[in-house]
Amino acid sequence: MLVSRLLEYVGLEPGRFEMRWISASEGGKVAETVREMTERIRKLGPNRKMRDER
Amino acid sequence: MKQAVEELRRQAAGLLKEERVKCVIGWTQGTDVARAVPFFATSVRQAARLTWTPFCVNNLSKYLLNHRYDNTPLAVVVKGCDSRGINRLVQDRQFVRERVVVLGLPCGGMLDREKVLRVVDPGAALQEVEDRGSEYMLRTDKGEYGFEKREALLSKCLECEHNIPVVSDLMIGPQVPSPAGSGIDRFAGVRELETRDPAVRSTFWDRHFARCLRCYACRNVCPACNCKECSFEQAVPGWQQGACWLSKRNHPGQNYLFHLIRMFHVAGRCIDCGECARVCPVNIPLRELYRKVMKDAEELFAMKTPGTDPEEVPLLSTYRTDDPEEFS
Amino acid sequence: MSARVISRDRISGFLDCILRKYPLVAPVEEDGVVAYRRVAAAREVALDAGLSDVPPKTHFFPQTEVLFHYSNLSGLEIVEPAGAPETVLFGVRPCDLRGFAALDPVFGGRFKDVYYRDKREKTTVVGLSCTSVLPTCFCRAYGSSPVDGTGADLMFTRLGERYLVEVRTPKGARLVEDCADFFTEDGVREAAREKEVLARELDGRFVRRVDLDSVKEKVDGMFESPYWGKLAQRCLGCGICTFLCPTCHCFDIVDEDRGDRTGCRLRCWDSCMFTDFTLHTSGHNPRATKTERVRNRFLHKLKYHLDRYGLAGCVGCGRCVAKCPVNIDITRVIAEIKEVD
Numbered sequence: 001m002l003v004s005r006l007l008e009y010v011g012l013e014p015g016r017f018e019m020r021w022i023s024a025s026e027g028g029k030v031a032e033t034v035r036e037m038t039e040r041i042r043k044l045g046p047n048r049k050m051r052d053e054r
Numbered sequence: 055m056k057q058a059v060e061e062l063r064r065q066a067a068g069l070l071k072e073e074r075v076k077c078v079i080g081w082t083q084g085t086d087v088a089r090a091v092p093f094f095a096t097s098v099r100q101a102a103r104l105t106w107t108p109f110c111v112n113n114l115s116k117y118l119l120n121h122r123y124d125n126t127p128l129a130v131v132v133k134g135c136d137s138r139g140i141n142r143l144v145q146d147r148q149f150v151r152e153r154v155v156v157l158g159l160p161c162g163g164m165l166d167r168e169k170v171l172r173v174v175d176p177g178a179a180l181q182e183v184e185d186r187g188s189e190y191m192l193r194t195d196k197g198e199y200g201f202e203k204r205e206a207l208l209s210k211c212l213e214c215e216h217n218i219p220v221v222s223d224l225m226i227g228p229q230v231p232s233p234a235g236s237g238i239d240r241f242a243g244v245r246e247l248e249t250r251d252p253a254v255r256s257t258f259w260d261r262h263f264a265r266c267l268r269c270y271a272c273r274n275v276c277p278a279c280n281c282k283e284c285s286f287e288q289a290v291p292g293w294q295q296g297a298c299w300l301s302k303r304n305h306p307g308q309n310y311l312f313h314l315i316r317m318f319h320v321a322g323r324c325i326d327c328g329e330c331a332r333v334c335p336v337n338i339p340l341r342e343l344y345r346k347v348m349k350d351a352e353e354l355f356a357m358k359t360p361g362t363d364p365e366e367v368p369l370l371s372t373y374r375t376d377d378p379e380e381f382s
Numbered sequence: 383m384s385a386r387v388i389s390r391d392r393i394s395g396f397l398d399c400i401l402r403k404y405p406l407v408a409p410v411e412e413d414g415v416v417a418y419r420r421v422a423a424a425r426e427v428a429l430d431a432g433l434s435d436v437p438p439k440t441h442f443f444p445q446t447e448v449l450f451h452y453s454n455l456s457g458l459e460i461v462e463p464a465g466a467p468e469t470v471l472f473g474v475r476p477c478d479l480r481g482f483a484a485l486d487p488v489f490g491g492r493f494k495d496v497y498y499r500d501k502r503e504k505t506t507v508v509g510l511s512c513t514s515v516l517p518t519c520f521c522r523a524y525g526s527s528p529v530d531g532t533g534a535d536l537m538f539t540r541l542g543e544r545y546l547v548e549v550r551t552p553k554g555a556r557l558v559e560d561c562a563d564f565f566t567e568d569g570v571r572e573a574a575r576e577k578e579v580l581a582r583e584l585d586g587r588f589v590r591r592v593d594l595d596s597v598k599e600k601v602d603g604m605f606e607s608p609y610w611g612k613l614a615q616r617c618l619g620c621g622i623c624t625f626l627c628p629t630c631h632c633f634d635i636v637d638e639d640r641g642d643r644t645g646c647r648l649r650c651w652d653s654c655m656f657t658d659f660t661l662h663t664s665g666h667n668p669r670a671t672k673t674e675r676v677r678n679r680f681l682h683k684l685k686y687h688l689d690r691y692g693l694a695g696c697v698g699c700g701r702c703v704a705k706c707p708v709n710i711d712i713t714r715v716i717a718e719i720k721e722v723d
Contacts, residue, residue: 001354001380002321002347009248009346010314011256021381049260050314051307084709086517091709092616112708120615176517177589265415267436267445269653271620275707287658302636302650303446333707335435335622336415 013044055183058159058227059106062131065157065224067101069129075155079114080104080131086176087194088167092117104131106227107183108165108190111208113327115139116277118149129155131226133164135210137219138325138361139277145361145368146323148280158222163203163211163233165190170206174199185230203233210328210341213240220362241349243342259343263313264306265336272330272340278320278360286312313343321347322369325361354378386547386558386565387573388538393545397424399561400470404506407441408472409434418471427472430540433516433699437628438478439485441471442501445625446650449497449635454643466501470557473510477521477699479533481628482507487691488631506553509534513580515587518700520713523592526698528584529577539577546573592698592713600719601685609722610677613715616708617672621653623679623702623710629687629695632659654678680715 007017018037022029066078082093082103090110094117095101113136121128132140140156143149162185170192178194190206192199204212217232219225239245247255270286273279286300300315301308324344331341351357355377357369388396400406401423410419411428417436421427451461474482482502489498512519512528521527531537535554539546547565549555558565604610624630634652639645652659655675661667669675687695696712703711 001378002350003318004380005350006314006317006321006346008252009244009255010259010310010343011252013252019381049256049307050310085703085711085714089709094612094615116618117616171517261412265412265417267621267625269621269625270656271618271622271707274618274620287656301638302634303638303648304650305446329707333618333620333622335626335705336417337413 012047012049015040016044016047055106055108055185055227059104062106062157062159062226063101063104065226066095066104066129067098069155070095070101071098075127075129077126078104078129078131078157079117080157081106081110081112081114083107083180084109086171087174087178087180087192088165088170088176106131106159107180108163108185109167109170111164111167111332113139113275113277113329115143116275116329118143118154119280122148125153127153127155129157131157131159132219132222133159133161134214134216134219135161135325135327137216137221138359139327140221141361141364141366142277142323142325143280144364145366146278146280151364155224156219156222158219158225159227160219160225160230161211161214161217161233162187162190162230163207163214163217165201165206166208170199170201173201187231204235207233208328208332209243210326213238215240215326215359216362221364241345243339244346244349247342247346259310260306262338263309266304266309266313266338267336268304268309268312269335271333271335272338273316275329275333276320277325277327278323279316285315313338313340317343317347320344322351322357322371323360324348326359384549384555385570385574386549386567387569388545388547388565390540390543390545392564393429394424394427396561396564397427397472399564400472400557403560405467405469406472407438407469407505409438418473429473430513432514433475433477433512433519433701435701435705436626437481437699437701438471438474439481439628439631441469441505442482442498443485443489443631443633443651446648447497449647449649451646452644466504469501469505470508471505472508473538474507474534475510475512475699476526476528476530476532477519477697478628479507479509479531480521480524480526480697481699483533484629484687484691484693484695484697485631487693491691506535506557507533508554508557509537511537511539511577511580512584513540515584515589516700516704517589518703519588519698520590520592520700521698522585522588523590523594524694524696524698527581529581539573539580541573541576541580544569544573546570546577590700590713592716594716597684597716597719598688600722601681604719604722605677605681607722609718610680611673613680613710613718614672614676617655617676617710618708619655619657619672619675620707621651621655622705622707624653624655625651626701626705628697628699628701629683654682676710680712683712684716684719 004017008014020033069075078095080093081090082105084091088109092112114130115136144151175196178196180194182193184191190201211233212235214232214234300311328341351369406421407418408421408427409416409431410426411431416431416434418438453459489495509531535551537548632652633649635649637647660669683695
């Protein structure tokens with residue numbers, strides 16, 4: 001809770017960071033969550049804030 | 055403050071004379087009128103050079119770490135905010151409480167040196183300071199100057215939470231009223247930033263972090279930063295580590311990461327002494343960063359300012375079954 | 383040495399004239415911090431900001447500089463950065479001009495540093511006299527002054543509503559020719575006299591009286607002095623003094639591998655105040671504690687640079703005095719050194 005609030009405070013888009021509680025037995029839920037999240041992040045585009053640019 | 059200065063010198067001299075401590079960590083007059091400097095008195099003669107003025111802004115608790123691995127008995131002088139640093143170091147098992155004599159000074163607030171130097175010649179010699187409650191009177195060899203506290207104190211002092219040290223073995227000098235303004239919202243600065251448009255907030259921090267020199271003064275002055283080795287010190291070069299996760303290069307994105315990593319390392323442990331923001335050579339408002347977590351933790355978990363209570367466990371090292379959560 | 387005069391209201395026109403031909407690096411103020419940056423328009427320049435917080439050494443010796451990129455995907459391939467363009471560095475104060483002079487033999491002596499030399503050769507340095515003296519200033523102790531143009535190609539001095547412009551080198555002359563419309567030769571002699579008056583006036587405003595007499599001889603024998611240990615007690619080991627110093631030049635070379643056989647080699651500022659500064663691979667550190675590190679900094683400023691190059695390692699800009707969080711004040715150190723037994 002502290003992390004997500006802080007990240008928004010320093011200017012990260014809401015939705016780029018998320019924490020879920022999933023049991024080891026809930027394989028389907030893991031896959032579904034990752035899929036959802038990947039799609040959402042793809043829409044947000046690359047994270048320019050903490051870019052590396054090595 | 056004359057009475058407190060005399061008592062401080064007397065007590066320090068006593069501790070040194072009776073060999074209860076080898077060193078008293080305090081302040082002495084610095085190299086201009088509006089500056090005090092950390093001072094390590096090791097003799098009765100040196101104890102007479104200790105001072106207490108509204109410029110004693112340095113948090114001296116950090117210096118206990120100079121003696122982390124030896125057995126030197128020490129005394130340290132603390133203001134209210136600094137005293138939370140003593141609890142921090144003791145809770146972090148960096149220092150045994152019994153090894154240090156804490157000399158506590160009730161504090162009427164610290165003056166903003168920039169504001170004072172606009173009026174007073176920096177070369178003037180400070181002779182005496184009088185705390186008149188709502189103002190300070192500075193007597194120098196070049197005249198007397200009055201400073202309204204409301205106008206001239208550091209902003210952290212106007213938001214003061216503990217002007218009387220929360221931990222001490224000896225309280226020095228008279229009790230003085232807190233310099234905190236009545237009805238002041240301690241987190242006003244954070245709340246103001248929170249209400250701004252996310253894009254504005256984003257460019258605000260981008261601008262500040264891009265300026266960071268990575269001099270690590272914020273880390274080195276911080277009593278919560280007491281690791282023996284720091285993750286930012288990378289003795290192993292990148293090509294040996296594979297891809298390293300924080301570059302030594304100065305780059306906006308990497309500076310961002312540096313500040314956020316440090317932020318999380320001190321989350322729930324930062325004592326809000328404000329030293330990081332004071333020392334920053336490029337004016338990054340670091341206090342507004344660290345206090346964001348402090349404010350949220352106070353609202354969500356009823357956390358007290360870390361270091362307030364000697365028995366507390368840092369917020370992120372503990373849990374209660376009724377802690378709020380947002381997992382879906 | 384020839385000279386010109388430019389009126390104050392034509393300065394931004396002159397800067398825009400430069401910008402049409404060259405990249406311009408000049409002092410910029412942001413959140414109360416003055417540093418030198420590439421600007422896109424004259425209005426960004428903080429003309430009257432006084433001494434910058436961050437010195438202009440950042441132009442010749444940036445905090446981070448990529449030396450080359452490499453790729454080892456199909457045979458080793460190395461790409462070096464393109465050379466620096468002809469650039470104008472505007473608004474350099476006299477102490478910082480001295481700073482460049484102190485850096486030149488480091489990067490252009492026995493080992494020629496192409497990265498530094500390239501920028502140095504292609505940059506026209508426009509100096510700017512100070513019009514005030516800060517309480518922390520002590521350039522006077524090093525034989526300089528707030529109006530000393532030594533090291534500049536062009537030297538600007540503000541005198542009320544106009545500037546005296548001294549042309550000190552062919553590079554400076556070329557820049558004046560490039561933007562000839564903005565300058566006049568009328569009133570040059572009078573302005574030069576006014577500059578002398580200003581110089582005398584500023585000379586009387588120094589608060590810090592720093593006397594370097596016999597300091598070098600004294601520190602020559604002070605390597606083992608317990609003084610350094612006492613001084614170091616309060617040092618926090620941060621990099622403020624070294625990073626803001628116009629003559630500090632230590633750097634670290636880092637290889638950054640992306641983990642896919644490509645990456646880059648870069649150098650970034652290092653500080654003798656940092657714990658890992660001279661840490662050996664073996665784990666041994668010849669400067670193991672704050673005492674050795676603080677000693678190194680002051681001996682570098684007061685002795686080593688003189689021994690090596692015959693130049694002072696300090697220019698008296700006073701930045702470290704102003705910004706040290708624990709008031710380690712080199713002017714006080716100089717005074718105390720004389721008192722040490």
